[in-house]
Amino acid sequence: MKTTRISTSRQHTNPKPWPVCALLACLLLTIPTLAQTYQPTPENMKNREWFQDAKFGLFIHWGVYSVLGDGEWVMNQQQIPVKIYEKIPTFFNPTDFDPKAWVQMAKAAGMKYITITSKHHDGFAMWDSKVSDYNIVKRTPYGKDVLKMLADECHKEGIKLFFYHSQLDWHSPDYFPRGSTGGSWTGRPESGDMNKYLDYMDAQLSELLTGYGEVAGIWFDGMWDKKNADWRLQKTYSLIHKLQPGALVGSNHHVTPFEGEDFQMFEKDLPGHNTTGFSGEQTVGALPKETCETINNSWGFNLKDDHHKSKKELVQYLVKAAGYGANFLLNVGPMPNGKIQPEHIASLKGVGEWLNVNGETIYGTRGGPLTARDWxxxxxxxxxxxxxxxxxxxxxxxxxxxxxxxxxxxxxxxxxxxxxxxxxxxxxxxxxxxxxxxxxxxxxxxxx
Known part of the structure; x- marks a missing residue:
């Protein structure tokens, strides 16, 4: 945040000295706009240490988009207008969803935490939101709060839970001006109030941070849609840290972390690499690090994607991430019935078996004294x-x-x-x- 500066330059040649009261008034005007230095709480610092020790987490991209079996970007890629997309929740009825099975699968894989999509870019809330009826309880035949069910099971089993939350929203009329995605094809009016939208986002975050027990952190995504917008980060980050002082904040904005963030993430790349083109504008900092990758080639469920990574590929990615001092957040996209593909369950089991033998060389470690080599x-x-x-x-x-x-x-x-x-x-x-x-x-x- 920039400090407001009041110029004392004048056009005349003999400027008069300012009265003391005027100087004091100017100083007072600057105070509210001064950036406050973020001071993590002891609980937050302890959780950062835990995060660095954890090394392996499960990423879950799941929403009503899974019904179409074409990934989580299907609304944008197929340019489905809002009024038509709103019909999709009526087909979403994951009667086979078993949070215990999901958590046990993660534990068997050697994972220490789960990060799940609370709201993706389509704007649909996967919990019982009170500030919008565009959610899983009110708009689907399933009618249950899957985030609450998963949170309860995670707390029971000692698995920490992060919520992925999209700042980008293709559904909200107040998300305006439009960014690089979700264009006129959505059918939304060409007007809106971005501050009103951000108030709405903060209200939904408040629900997640007050109704679901301990939340390990918030995993933001979508700022890249409008790079130069005022996202009111300080206000949102301060809200999160106030409601849950130990929660870790991270953002997949693809640039160097901002003040108030507690870990740095790298999408489909190891720290310092830029093979995907996402990390060209960020430098590797001192915060705890995490790299995320898909178990096949898709984040959300994709019926045609059979590019399943082998046990060797997954283990080596995990090991490389640890060598770079980063966690490995491995994604699965559950099917619309609530089940995870059998191929993915088998792959995760294989990684878990490897960690049962070799986990000592991964968990609790930091990047070694040598930087990564070809070998x-x-x-x-x-x-x-x-x-x-x-x-x-x-x-x-x-x-x-x-x-x-x-x-x-x-x-x-x-x-x-x-x-x-x-x-x-x-x-x-x-x-x-x-x-x-x-x-x-x-x-x-x-x-x-």
Whole structure:
């Protein structure tokens, strides 16, 4: 927020000194517009630490759009007007939704938290909102608050819950001026009150933060639709931190974090990378980090998408994220009946089985002393460094030294000693080919 400045320049050559009362008045005018420095609460800082330790979360994109089986952007991509799209909720009846099964699936996968879409860009609320009847309880035959059901199960099972919330809204007439999406085809009037819309958004956020127990954080998305708009971030972020001081705020705006945000996210990319084009305007900061990715090629349920990632791809993405000091938020798009695709359940189970054996090298770690290499990454916890060989099939590898002497080197699997040599060229590790793992050969280095 910019500070209001009052110019004292004058056009005449002999300016008179300002009266003291006028100077005081000017100073008072500036006070309300001064940006207040965000001071995270001790609870918030503790949750940031937990977040960095957690490393693995489940992302869930689920809404009435799943009925059409063409992803969460179907309203925009097929240019479905609001009046027609409003018919879709009448077909949404997820009678097979089982929050316990979802949470147990996440736990079996080794995930520590769930982030679910409370409202996506289509503007439809997946909870019993009191400030709008455009919600799952009032507009669908199902008539139940799925967020409340999931929240209760998460609290019971010790899984933390984040709410994804879209700032962009293709349904609200007050979301105006229009952004780069949701154009005239929506049928909304070419007028509106953005401040009224933001009041509405804050009111819905207040519902989520006061009626669903402890909320681990709010995961924003959509600011990129109107980059230069006044999103009143300070007001919204302050509201969140006031209602739940421990809640973590993050935003998928694709730029460097703003004050009031508690973690930095990277969409479909590792920190510092820009293969998708989403991260070109952000630098990697000091906040806790998270990268999100899809289990196939879609966020919301897509009937035709069979590009399911393999166990190897998923595990290696998780390991790479940890090597960059980031969490891995892996997305599934449940079907309109409330079930998750069997292929995705099986894939998550496979990752969980890998973590049951190797989780010590991921959970509670930070990015290791070496930056990522073509062969893999390193993670670190205390005086132990874990070398993750993700793409190496020779019997020896030389890695750079980082100024710490090694006490011992062992294969994490089986604790077999690994021969090593430290010299001016770096650290050479020798691993018999028989001990190389197709997914991740992990070498545990204990430092002196």
């Amino acid at each position: 893999g990454v390193t993670t670190q916890k205390g005086n132990k460094v874990y070398v993750h060989l993700l793409n190496w099939f020779d019997e020896s590898i030389t890695i750079p030294s980082w100024g710490k002497k090694i006490k011992s080197a062992t294969l994490f699997a089986g604790k077999t000693p690994v021969k090593f040599l430290e010299n001016d060229y770096g650290i050479t590790l020798k691993v018999p080919k028989a001990n190389l793992d197709e997914i991740d050969t992990i070498i545990e280095l204990e430092l002196k």
